[in-house]
Amino acid sequence: MDWSRSRTTLVGVVVGLGLVVVGAFAGRPDVAVLGAAPVVAGFWDWRRRPSTDPAVHVEASTQIPVPGTLRVEAVVASPGPIALVGVRRGLRDVAEVLVAVDGSRRLPVTVHTVRTGPQEVAVVDAQGVGPGAASVSEPSEPSSRTALVLPAPRPLGDLPLPPRLRGLTGAHESRRPGEGGGLRDVHPYAPGDRLRRIDWRVTARRAPDLHELYVRREHALAEAVVVLVVDSRDEVGPDPMTWRGSTAPRPQDPTSLDLARQAAASVASGFLGQGDRVGLDDLGMVRRPLPPGGGRRQLSRIRHALALTHPEGEPLRRLRPPRIPSGALVWLFSTFLDDEAAVVATTWRRAGHRVVAVDVLPTLRDVHLAERERLALRLLRIAREDRLAGLADQDVELVAWRDAPSVALAGLARRTQRRAGASR
Template sequence: MPNWSPRRSVTRGLGEWEPTAAHQRAVVLAAAGAIAAVLGRRPDLLVIVTPLVVAAAWGQLARPRTDVTGTARLGETTLREGGVTGLEVSIEPPLDDVHGIVTVAQAPWVERKPASGIVPLDDGTASLGLRTTRWGRRRVGTVSIALASTWGAFRAGPVDLPDLLTATLPVPAAFDAQAPTPHPRGIVGLNRSSRPGSGTEFSSIRPFHPGDRLRRIHWPISMRTGALHVTSTYADEDAHVFLLVDCFSDVGPREGIDGRPTSLDVTVRAAGAMSEHFLRTSDRLTLRTVGAAKVPVLGTGSGTNHLRRVLDTLAAISPATDRRDTGEQAVRGIDPMALCLVLSPLIEPATVGLAHRLASRGMTVVVVDTFPEHLVTDPTNVYESLAWRIRLLSRDAEVHSLRLRGVPVVPWRGPGSLDLVLRDIARRASAPRMTRR
């Protein structure tokens, strides 16, 4: 989908005005009745068909002579899950004494208001409300327009307009982390570095050197020693975060934003929440996917604009569209000092092997378990619950193998999910290590 883009407005001609079956029937019956009344000398028949003659003549005289064009326009083409937008339908030029109706077909994950999707054209315009209930790139239901002239004598349409395209961005789940991101070594950020510099966290008190700022002079020590001393701080730097999203499967009932999430729903919303957190703390972020085809390649970036690009990339995911993906392309060229967060329900063994591969390169890897618990707590289907229990036994063995290698596996619980593990990683990075000499 690299060339995919939302489509806000579509236009199409409604074709020529054609007589309706009712108008043709009125003409035929009126002519037949008039001929029968004259030949049979039956004035009563002429009186009976007079209304048909009037309707047929009136409809023919009021026939529209202008070709009409229908236009459908969306208020917003990029929404969040649960967001609402308006659909405006109009005809050009607007015609008097012309009645019309607009129909919007049912589309997956799009709710219509009114629920029937049928609204009349008043003064050449009609409006509907649309609510999107699940992330992704999709088509709005087909818009169809039909017009009828006076007495329903002539019609234009119904004509289906080209599909409108929208992008629904995932709503990031609630997430916050108080622990610092490990391995900061950028330029500007909020994470404490291991080297001294201009920052906010206290490091030590040292003698004054030329170039030190006067506001950092520590007067109590300076007065006691008779020599100027200043407070030194650790530098504040940004870190590099690498998010790897598992798209091999989408397990669970797809109920949208108003229902229970699938495994991919949890994964995508967790990725959006983490991206929002790290990018708003001035860290650099790289997002890659595995198991999904035609997902745009997103480079490393930071800031609010990069967050929007990340959410657009997440919305482009189609699960299990590349089952042969080994993930080698996704992890190519990653900074060895980056914090690697693998978001996966740990159902596909290929993702577990990919986490092992990243850890074997000496990178800091954390696996975020996004398996939804409600899949195994449903008591209505005994056989499905038994099958999940058997699958979870092998899954526990795979998780245990990751932990034996030193890769922490953290279940996704929203805010604070990564605090403990990030503190342990930062503590381990600052601990002394044995080296050979």
């Protein structure tokens, strides 16, 4: 890679030579001396031009990652005292800055993003500037680094429960008698009852002569089994013009899959925080699902699997919906732009599962659309509304993630409490 003269230095040398010639022919030594200074400085700085090329590479940052913020460090090595560092993200030029370089320098690069999943953080290149800015190098080979952005869960309030609870422990009261829950009834003492369960007040009131003892019986605690199903067959943004795939959505616009990842991570965090078991499956790809589990490690697995979920070519048409554990609560995250997700949700509901369909279609922008495009979008909306109405007729509960989901989920949780035996 060759170093070339900078344009400003070349212009200064040419102007200086002109002044020297004019001063010599006009007999003006002062003018000749004035022009000699940039000529001498230009040639001197050109002889001192570096002989090696600048280089740059991007490394991971040592700072603690923050949701929505990506940090890397660009290490710039340049033989010149100054380097012009350019940072690009996608098809946009984010920043271009002149920095002083003493051999090498580490520059922090911070990028704010609303997207999740695998993405390129930034592309960095450097152009060396020689002493006196008399020479410049060609831009170095660009260096980039990719990062896997995990979805950040948002806090949710009350969450609905499945019709049946499972397990011998948990955070919810079941219909079975046991220990740990609320009062079930007061019953005469029977073989197998523990002595510490004797209610002496009731016994004294009903059997003062102690010919019969009464014990307090409680409800047993159980856990909910939840399966999250993400429809990764398509990823659409707020602008319908980008749905054809010829242009990508704007980086500042979260797509439907970004909303699905955040919604699934939030629901998983809410249930796992209560001690329930949560699993994950993908409606768009036929792969081994993440089985239901509990704890903080399960939340980390789910967030990592959600970040890796993305459309992969032409989706396979399923002959049957994914298998769901008995008595599980199913959460389906989809845009419902076609019949596939609606048919699967209806099949699960007919099998006896409680199904919550989460609509993750972003708020659309249609002001800039032409008349034909608005008509096509209107027909698509009509078909989609009919599809969602059909799901409601099949007792599939609907939640729009863009419209205050906490309020809708609290309503579904109250509906759970009104069901006989749902949470008791």
